[in-house]
Amino acid sequence: MNKLLEVEGLKTEFKRAGGNVMAVAGLDFHINSGEVLGLVGESGCGKSVTSLSIMRLLKGTPGQNAGGHVKFEGKDLLRLSENEMRKVRGKELAMIFQEPMTSLNPVLRIGKQIEEPIRLHLGFNKAKAREHAVHMLQLVGIPRASEVMNDYPHQLSGGMRQRVMIAMAMSCHPKLLIADEPTTALDVTIQAQILDLMKRLKEERSMGMLLITHDLGVVAEMCDRVVVMYAGRVVEEAPVKELFANPQHPYTQGLIRSVPKLRQKVKRLESIPGNVPDLSHMPQGCKFAPRCAHVMPECMTTEPELLAVGGEGRKSRCWLTQQSEQKGGSAV
Amino acid sequence: MSQQSTAAANSSQGSGQQPAAPAKRKSATAEFLRKFSKQKVSLVAGIFIILLVLVAIFGPYITPYDPSAPDYDALLAGPSAKHWAGTDEYGRDILSRLIEGTRLSLAVSLSAVLIAAFFGTILGLLSGYYGKWLDRLIMRGSDVMFSFPDILLAIGIVAILGPGLTNVVIAVAVFGIPSFARMIRSVTLSAKETLFVEAARSMGAKDRRIIWRHIFPETLPSVIVNVTMKIGGAILAASSLSFLGMGAKPTEPDWGAMLSMGRDYLSIAPHVVYFPGLIIFLTVLAFNLVGDGLQDALDPKMKN
Numbered sequence: 001m002n003k004l005l006e007v008e009g010l011k012t013e014f015k016r017a018g019g020n021v022m023a024v025a026g027l028d029f030h031i032n033s034g035e036v037l038g039l040v041g042e043s044g045c046g047k048s049v050t051s052l053s054i055m056r057l058l059k060g061t062p063g064q065n066a067g068g069h070v071k072f073e074g075k076d077l078l079r080l081s082e083n084e085m086r087k088v089r090g091k092e093l094a095m096i097f098q099e100p101m102t103s104l105n106p107v108l109r110i111g112k113q114i115e116e117p118i119r120l121h122l123g124f125n126k127a128k129a130r131e132h133a134v135h136m137l138q139l140v141g142i143p144r145a146s147e148v149m150n151d152y153p154h155q156l157s158g159g160m161r162q163r164v165m166i167a168m169a170m171s172c173h174p175k176l177l178i179a180d181e182p183t184t185a186l187d188v189t190i191q192a193q194i195l196d197l198m199k200r201l202k203e204e205r206s207m208g209m210l211l212i213t214h215d216l217g218v219v220a221e222m223c224d225r226v227v228v229m230y231a232g233r234v235v236e237e238a239p240v241k242e243l244f245a246n247p248q249h250p251y252t253q254g255l256i257r258s259v260p261k262l263r264q265k266v267k268r269l270e271s272i273p274g275n276v277p278d279l280s281h282m283p284q285g286c287k288f289a290p291r292c293a294h295v296m297p298e299c300m301t302t303e304p305e306l307l308a309v310g311g312e313g314r315k316s317r318c319w320l321t322q323q324s325e326q327k328g329g330s331a332v
Numbered sequence: 333m334s335q336q337s338t339a340a341a342n343s344s345q346g347s348g349q350q351p352a353a354p355a356k357r358k359s360a361t362a363e364f365l366r367k368f369s370k371q372k373v374s375l376v377a378g379i380f381i382i383l384l385v386l387v388a389i390f391g392p393y394i395t396p397y398d399p400s401a402p403d404y405d406a407l408l409a410g411p412s413a414k415h416w417a418g419t420d421e422y423g424r425d426i427l428s429r430l431i432e433g434t435r436l437s438l439a440v441s442l443s444a445v446l447i448a449a450f451f452g453t454i455l456g457l458l459s460g461y462y463g464k465w466l467d468r469l470i471m472r473g474s475d476v477m478f479s480f481p482d483i484l485l486a487i488g489i490v491a492i493l494g495p496g497l498t499n500v501v502i503a504v505a506v507f508g509i510p511s512f513a514r515m516i517r518s519v520t521l522s523a524k525e526t527l528f529v530e531a532a533r534s535m536g537a538k539d540r541r542i543i544w545r546h547i548f549p550e551t552l553p554s555v556i557v558n559v560t561m562k563i564g565g566a567i568l569a570a571s572s573l574s575f576l577g578m579g580a581k582p583t584e585p586d587w588g589a590m591l592s593m594g595r596d597y598l599s600i601a602p603h604v605v606y607f608p609g610l611i612i613f614l615t616v617l618a619f620n621l622v623g624d625g626l627q628d629a630l631d632p633k634m635k636n
């Protein structure tokens with residue numbers, strides 16, 4: 001399978017009065033074409049910053065790229081000029097956001113907003129762009145599509161607005177869709193509908209997808225492979241089934257344990273003790289060490305590398321798994 | 333608000349004559365009118381302004397006398413049945429001159445404020461959107477302008493350009509620009525952080541398009557309110573300049589010029605300044621009250 005997107009050593013730092021902080025500290029992962037990669041982690045671990053860095057939408061925030069490569073079909077997006085990048089956004093890479101309530105302009109009609117990227121990237125005239133926009137709305141399952149074109153966002157429900165956002169993102173046939181927590185703001189039944197829709201569209205168009213979420217249920221439902229992030233780093237990478245069946249990194253294990261299971265009575269849900277470390281006061285060694293149940297002396301001093309462990313396509317950033325790998329035993 | 337309830341609100345307003353069916357498009361306007369008309373003082377002020385505008389348009393047809401025709405039998409005559417507002421030192425009918433002057437005063441102030449709004453909004457949008465050195469340049473520039481008292485700056489500009497109403501318009505416009513720029517900048521700063529701007533950028537929209545399509549509409553309510561608020565000040569400023577002999581020529585029936593001419597006769601014929609002063613006062617007050625009303629009516633955070 002050829003690699004659609006390759007992120008190598010991506011670093012994003014935020015300017016702050018007391019010195020810069022690294023929100024994304026050397027990220028490596030790739031997405032194959034036609035594949036859904038889940039990017040999982042707690043709030044504040046740098047998931048959204050990663051997506052903004054890939055799209056180069058950090059302008060106007062204190063954030064800036066501090067190194068690394070983002071190769072999309074071989075070309076490095078971080079080296080493109082602003083003009084070249086603008087032609088890629090929406091056309092090759094599209095993005096949908098967490099908040100469908102606020103990601104549409106309240107004072108513009110739905111039609112105008114969908115037509116905008118279509119006319120920009122596909123160079124359609126007004127009539128053709130409108131036709132295409134109606135078609136896209138039908139594709140994402142909006143009833144009365146041509147009427148909705150004349151509606152304002154406030155006339156639609158949250159689920160409908162997210163469908164509109166998806167229609168907009170898909171309108172120029174992007175090769176990669178970045179979905180930043182697309183269902184977090186929706187209620188559960190609508191969530192399932194939107195996920196089904198995204199899955200169907202992905203299959204119909206053999207598009208790659210980067211699905212950013214903290215919901216492991218969504219991951220299990222949607223993804224082919226998963227990258228687990230912690231404190232701006234990848235701590236584990238694995239095919240989705242193996243990740244759930246046999247998580248390697250203690251952080252991933254903690255995440256999976258803290259999801260309630262059906263048909264199992266528990267008094268309290270398990271949780272990972274402690275909080276994500278403050279970006280400006282990172283622990284010296286493994287960033288997870290202060291919260292880890294299996295912490296060892298070397299964890300406090302040196303940060304482990306992200307190395308292949310136990311099985312095809314699996315990587316983990318943990319001394320323990322790497323040691324047990326060497327001994328040939330099973331991890332943890 | 334759903335369609336039906338907007339339609340219901342529409343008809344319950346007593347405007348039952350008009351069919352409320354296509355309420356979809358009208359709902360925003362109807363909502364605005366409903367909110368605005370709830371503020372009685374602003375409503376009265378608004379009606380006063382509409383009357384003024386009508387007077388400005390139809391002025392030449394409704395003046396009881398020719399505004400520049402002298403009546404040497406009635407010099408500085410007080411208000412009477414013949415001359416409702418009295419006559420000035422050449423026996424010209426003051427009411428006729430006030431009516432004729434409405435057009436002049438409104439035209440001067442409105443054009444000055446619209447010019448200021450145009451340039452101020454552009455500068456504010458650029459400053460807020462691009463930030464960095466452009467923002468610093470524009471904002472420090474307006475700080476310099478702010479440091480002068482408005483009227484002093486206008487006097488300076490007129491002194492350079494020479495007296496005359498066109499130059500008054502320019503002067504009043506120039507000192508109006510910074511306040512527009514600063515206000516629009518602050519709205520732009522918050523508007524550019526919104527998710528829909530980010531979404532538009534993620535679709536590959538150009539800066540120009542984002543500013544025009546997504547940010548400018550957000551600033552419109554502020555522009556409208558500020559325009560109304562500034563017109564009062566502009567009338568005052570234009571009148572002051574005319575009063576100081578830097579604006580309208582004495583032959584022109586400008587309110588400020590009339591005030592200026594009349595001050596020599598203040599002790600013997602106070603009505604000569606009384607009526608121009610009153611009309612300036614009422615007009616400025618009306619515009620400010622309407623501005624207040626608009627501010628409340630256009631603010632989406634204010635419910636009812």
